[in-house]
Amino acid sequence: MRASGPEELARGVLAGDRRALARAITWVENRRPGASELLRRIYPETGRAHVVGLTGAPGVGKSTLAAALARHLRSAGQRVGLVAVDPSSPFTGGALLGDRIRFSQGAVDDGVFFRSLASRGQVGGLARATGDVIHLLDAAGMDVVLVETVGAGQSEVAIMRHAHTVVVVLAPGLGDDVQAAKAGILEVADVLVVNKADQPGASRTVQELRQMLELGAPRDPGWRPPVVETVAADGRGVAALADAVARHRQHLTESPAGAQRDRWRAEEALRQELLALVAERLHGTAAWAAAADAVAGRRVTPAEAAARLLDALRDERGPRDGHPAEGGGGRAAVEARGGAAGG
Incomplete structure (x- = not known):
């Protein structure tokens, strides 16, 4: 159409x-x-689809696992949306969108809708449009939306802003697997997956993860993240992963955690949009240039300059047409008021 x-x-x-x-x-x-x-x-x-985020370091097999999970869910009669975020070049802004190539190698019917997104420089393993794309897939009638992140490692906790269930994927043979995850990514997991479980060292990785779960404080006291072993290349363990996701979805429905997470995600979405709108409103204006010059010249701190830029928004003339805003938005005001803050 x-x-x-x-x-x-x-x-x-x-x-x-x-x-x-x-x-x-x-x-x-x-x-x-x-x-x-x-x-x-x-x-x-929107609000009907269950959003599942798959995150983890590069090389653990997230793309293969996401495709296998999508096919399994479809075989159970569910409509599935799959969003794969590919990294963009920091120089050209372009992206290979290789996940689209890999996913297209298997047969998928019309009940699965796949889309690659370029990260376009966004940190946290996601594209800025990820949340909006999830809403569109949800509104279009998808029962489950799978979101596969870039694979940037520990920074991918950003997936928590979008996913009801976060699946952290690890694999044996990538160095100290669990140590690499200690700094934060395990704490976001609702389900842990050891993919490539047919490789040497898989059982050790599973054991270490379970020991860490015994020692650590859970994100949700009412839910203990299961550790699932998979071999996504041939589909082994994918049914067990789908079952773990379904059980977590049921847990969220039946416990206060579901509503609490919904509210937290709403606040995060609002915060992210507000930050983006403020930056777009001010970027490129005279007030922005003045603030950047003052920070670069060590005349004000970045925090002070940011506060004054927000003050500039109160004057409708300043940010939109380049006139210095009353109350400290213009170049002279930023420099004069910040003279003592340099260093």
């Missing part, structure tokens, strides 16, 4: 039209005019 505007495109997404869904994702990923209105129209129809 060729949608003429956000209203028509939203209707197509809500009707489950795959072409409309693909086009809508392109709109939000590229921040096309009308994307905000499109999201506003579909947002009330």
Whole structure:
């Protein structure tokens, strides 16, 4: 279909039209005019899909595991959306989108919708559009949305902002597997997976993970993360992983943790959007340039400059048309008021 505007495109997404869904994702990923209105129209129809994040270091087999899990869920009659975030070049901004190539090598029916997103420089293993794409897949009728992160390692705790269930994937033979995960990524796990479990050292990795779970404080006192062994290349253990995800979903439904996480994710989404909007509103203005010059010249600290930029937003003239804002938004004010703060 060729949608003429956000209203028509939203209707197509809500009707489950795959072409409309693909086009809508392109709109939000590229921040096309009308994307905000499109999201506003579909947002009330979201909140039904279970979002599962798969994260872990590069080389553990996340892509293969995500594809195998998607096929298993589809064989059980569920509609599945799969979002794979690929790293962008820090120089060109381009991305190989190799997960799309790997995933396309297997047969998938129309009940699975796959999309690669370029991270476009975002930290935390995700693209900025990830949350919006999840909402679109949800509104289009997907029962489960799988999100595979870039594979940046411990910084990927950002997946917690989007996923109901976080699956942390490890593999034997990648050095000190558990030690590499100690600094934070294990604490976000709702399910732990040791993939490539047919390789030497897998049983040791499983044992170490279980010992760490005994010693550590759980993220959710009512849920003990299971450790699942898989060989995603031939499908072994994928059914057990799907069962663990289903049990965690049931736990969230039946315990206060589900509502608590929903509220936390809502606050995080609001915080991220607010930060982005403020930065976009100010970036490139005279006030922004003045603040950057003052920070670079050691006349004010970054924290002071940021506070004054927020003050500048109170004057509707300053951030939008480049006039210095009253109360400290312009170059002279930033420099004069910050003279004593340099160093």
